Each structure stands twice: as C-alpha cells, then as structure tokens.
Amino acid sequence: MRRSEREAQFEEFVLARSRSLLRLCYLLTGDTGLAEDLLQNALANCFRHWDRAQSQGREEAYVRTAIVNAHIDTVRRRRFKEIMTLHPPDSHAPAQTQAAEDRDLLRRELAKLAPRTRAAVVLRHYVGLSEQESALTLGCSVGNVKRLTFRGLAQLRTTMEPPGRAAFPDQDTAASVPTSRQEGS
Known part of the structure; x- marks a missing residue:
C-alpha cells in the first residue's frame, strides 16, 4: 500500500x-x-x-x-504526584441541576477506581462493548473483565449510596427500621 x-x-x-x-x-x-x-x-x-x-x-x-x-x-x-483531599475546595459556581451533580459525582467516583477496573467499567457500560470485546481491548480474559466490572460497580454503589438508603434495592427498609411503638415495647 x-x-x-x-x-x-x-x-x-x-x-x-x-x-x-x-x-x-x-x-x-x-x-x-x-x-x-x-x-x-x-x-x-x-x-x-x-x-x-x-x-x-x-x-x-x-x-x-x-x-x-x-x-x-x-x-x-x-x-x-496527586494529593487527594476528603473535601473538595469550595466552589463559587452556580447551583447545578441534580442530573449534572449526579454525573459529576459519578465521574469523581470513577476516578477513584483502579485504572484497569475503571477501564473495564467504562468499556462495558459507557462504550457498550461486550465482555469479549472488552477482554480483547484490555488484553485479559473474559472472566477478568467480569471480575473487574463487578468489583468496580460494587465500589461505585457503595460510595455513591445516599445515606439512609438500603444497600440493596430489594431490601424492605420499613421492616428493618423500628418504629416508635416497637422501640417502647
């Protein structure tokens, strides 16, 4: 050619x-x-x-x-070289919509993942590659892609879960939270 x-x-x-x-x-x-x-x-x-x-x-x-x-x-x-802080510096930007805040939170939490884990999550759930395509891209087995993706999503769920919400959506929170009548009995 x-x-x-x-x-x-x-x-x-x-x-x-x-x-x-x-x-x-x-x-x-x-x-x-x-x-x-x-x-x-x-x-x-x-x-x-x-x-x-x-x-x-x-x-x-x-x-x-x-x-x-x-x-x-x-x-x-x-x-x-980078120093991560627990609290981000104050920002004087105007208030963002909830969707924009959620995307920003997700980007920050993605940045906390290990590089290969982050790559696996991004390739599978943002780029939309299959497990086989992701494995080829990362140069690893399909099982490793599954493991990396599972761990990455689990870490994201843990860190992004709002306070007071159940860890699992199927969990019946009403049954697990005692009411004032149950406490006094």
Missing part, C-alpha cells in the same frame, strides 16, 4: 471515530485537556502500526486498546 493511501485511510478513520474515542478518553481521564492529549498520543502511536491494525480488521479495537494502555501507564506514573 502506498503511503498516501495509508494516510488517507487513517485520516478517514480519525474523522469518523474521533468523537467516540474522545468520549472514551474523557471518561477515563475525567479532564478534557488530558483526554485530548491521550487521544492524540494514542492515535500517533497507532499510525505507526496502522497496517497491522488494518490487516486484522480491528482498527477501532486497536486504537481503544492503545488508549486504555496509555491511560493506565499515565496513571501509574503520576499515582503519587
């Missing part, structure tokens, strides 16, 4: 898929600037091996794998 054809095919792919790939990067990083950098670096690395990706017919999976691996490497390198 001539170099100009290769470049044209790569450019066509980038134009067609960059929006969804950028969304994946944003969900992994939680920051627009970092997401753009992650995508740009992953695409630059993938361009060098574009013939290999095309020969397998898995161009998007190849790029997603490069994105996830680059993100995990970045997180590992900067793990000790």
